[in-house]
Amino acid sequence: RYYLARIADHASLNAYLEVFxxxxxxxxxxxxxxxxxxxxxxxxxxxxxxxxxxxxYKGHTLSAGSKMLEGFTSLFNAxxxxxxxxxxxxxxxxxxxxxxxxxxxNENSAYGLVRNALDPNRVPGGSSGGSAVAVQADLCxxxxxxxxxxxxxxxxxxxxxxxxxxxxxxxxxxxLVAYGSSLxxxxxxxxxxxxxxRVLAVIGGPDDYDSTALSxxxxxxxxxxxxxxxxxxxVAYFREAIAHPSLDPExxxxxxxxxxxxxxxxxxxxxxxxxxxxxxxxxxYVLSTAEASSNLSRYDGVKYGHQSQTPPESLDxxxxxxxxxxxxxxxxxxxxxxxxxxxxxxxxxxxxxAQQVRKLLVDKTNEVFxxxxxxxxxxxxxxxxxxxxxxxxxxxxxxxxxxxVFANLTGLPGISLPLFQHTNGMPFGLQVLSDRGTDSALLQxxxxxx
Ligand code: GLN
Numbered sequence: 001r002y003y004l005a006r007i008a009d010h011a012s013l014n015a016y017l018e019v020f021x022x023x024x025x026x027x028x029x030x031x032x033x034x035x036x037x038x039x040x041x042x043x044x045x046x047x048x049x050x051x052x053x054x055x056x057y058k059g060h061t062l063s064a065g066s067k068m069l070e071g072f073t074s075l076f077n078a079x080x081x082x083x084x085x086x087x088x089x090x091x092x093x094x095x096x097x098x099x100x101x102x103x104x105x106n107e108n109s110a111y112g113l114v115r116n117a118l119d120p121n122r123v124p125g126g127s128s129g130g131s132a133v134a135v136q137a138d139l140c141x142x143x144x145x146x147x148x149x150x151x152x153x154x155x156x157x158x159x160x161x162x163x164x165x166x167x168x169x170x171x172x173x174x175x176l177v178a179y180g181s182s183l184x185x186x187x188x189x190x191x192x193x194x195x196x197x198r199v200l201a202v203i204g205g206p207d208d209y210d211s212t213a214l215s216x217x218x219x220x221x222x223x224x225x226x227x228x229x230x231x232x233x234x235v236a237y238f239r240e241a242i243a244h245p246s247l248d249p250e251x252x253x254x255x256x257x258x259x260x261x262x263x264x265x266x267x268x269x270x271x272x273x274x275x276x277x278x279x280x281x282x283x284x285y286v287l288s289t290a291e292a293s294s295n296l297s298r299y300d301g302v303k304y305g306h307q308s309q310t311p312p313e314s315l316d317x318x319x320x321x322x323x324x325x326x327x328x329x330x331x332x333x334x335x336x337x338x339x340x341x342x343x344x345x346x347x348x349x350x351x352x353x354a355q356q357v358r359k360l361l362v363d364k365t366n367e368v369f370x371x372x373x374x375x376x377x378x379x380x381x382x383x384x385x386x387x388x389x390x391x392x393x394x395x396x397x398x399x400x401x402x403x404x405v406f407a408n409l410t411g412l413p414g415i416s417l418p419l420f421q422h423t424n425g426m427p428f429g430l431q432v433l434s435d436r437g438t439d440s441a442l443l444q445x446x447x448x449x450x
Contacts, residue, residue: 015133019093042088050143052131053094056175065099065109068326070306078175080203095130108330122384125155132159135189143189150404152187153416157379160418160427168411169214172207180291183408223447232267236372238274246381284405286354293338369435379416383426413439
């Protein structure tokens with residue numbers, strides 16, 4: 001009831017597309033009753049969780065922030081949702097997001113933009129902006145988002161909360177609306193690192209419905225103050241990333257100071273050369289749009305979803321009318337770009353080249369994590385900016401993904417930790433990456449640094 005009241009009070013933030021009020025209350029009552037009858041307490045008993053509207057919840061609308069899925073009701077639960085429910089969580093509603101998770105500001109939703117609760121004239125980040133604001137403004141305890149190129153870490157950075165993307169495959173993608181399948185991961189927003197670890201421990205693990213899910217469940221220890229966990233870490237950073245001209249000077253200065261402090265505290269913090277920085281964003285936008293153009297071809301408006309009212313002259317014309325009126329501008333731009341880079345005459349020049357860059361990035365991470373426990377980066381080049389200020393220049397927005405897409409291209413776990421504040425009053429985070437499969441250590445290190 002506390003969260004339902006707060007959601008109603010903060011409706012102007014537009015963080016929720018739908019609140020499951022009666023259902024959530026009934027579920028809470030049922031959980032109370034089970035406890036009173038002596039049932040054992042589940043791992044997430046009564047924990048109030050919101051879902052980005054790209055995660056399937058049986059019997060509930062699933063819109064992906066798009067008009068294209070108009071009237072669509074999910075026929076099954078995402079594996080993550082099944083596991084949350086089995087451990088006593090209460091799902092309170094579905095969060096607004098950029099259409100099909102494409103965007104960095106949550107201004108691409110067909111259901112209106114989302115506002116940053118710390119300054120309602122600024123963006124919350126995206127694409128999981130609604131899920132970030134839901135946690136930021138205490139409209140739930142935790143939320144699930146999706147991160148294909150930073151959509152959990154970057155809005156967490158803009159909102160001053162924790163945003164964590166696991167190792168690729170740690171959480172099943174079954175029931176997650178596909179954007180770029182080789183990059184997509186469900187991620188977790190929270191304010192307390194132990195909570196994030198608890199949710200991961202519940203929803204992670206193998207799944208027969210997702211062949212890309214890791215075949216072994218990652219062992220997740222709940223981070224704690226045990227002094228044996230406070231061994232000084234070996235930390236790498238890319239000097240090129242901190243020196244990059246797109247980085248806000250105050251963020252650069254703050255990170256430099258953070259590095260100095262770690263060194264004074266006995267940690268080994270060293271610069272590792274990295275000459276691929278400027279290739280990361282182009283590789284990401286070639287691969288993600290290529291995958292998106294294929295994944296989104298299923299939305300033809302024939303079997304489900306939005307249908308154009310214009311009487312069709314042919315089946316092709318019907319598809320075209322449905323897709324042209326159902327998808328928003330940014331989604332259409334990406335389908336076109338992805339189709340272009342996959343077309344016969346350009347495949348090798350773009351798609352193959354981007355795959356080669358991806359391989360070099362993976363090789364680089366293998367080298368880095370032979371000598372270091374963690375790699376630190378900024379999460380985003382600037383703090384949250386004013387609403388509307390990025391909307392006329394898509395390329396500038398794409399370039400701002402420079403620090404987040406690396407983890408998706410390489411499958412590494414990554415987290416944005418709310419450690420800093422800009423003199424403009426907005427928060428910004430530290431991004432920490434670790435080797436594939438070392439999520440538990442990453443969460444413990446995050447605990448130590450928070
Ligand atoms: N900003 C990135 C994009 O628009 C990230 C999106 C995401 O992670 N879903 O593709």
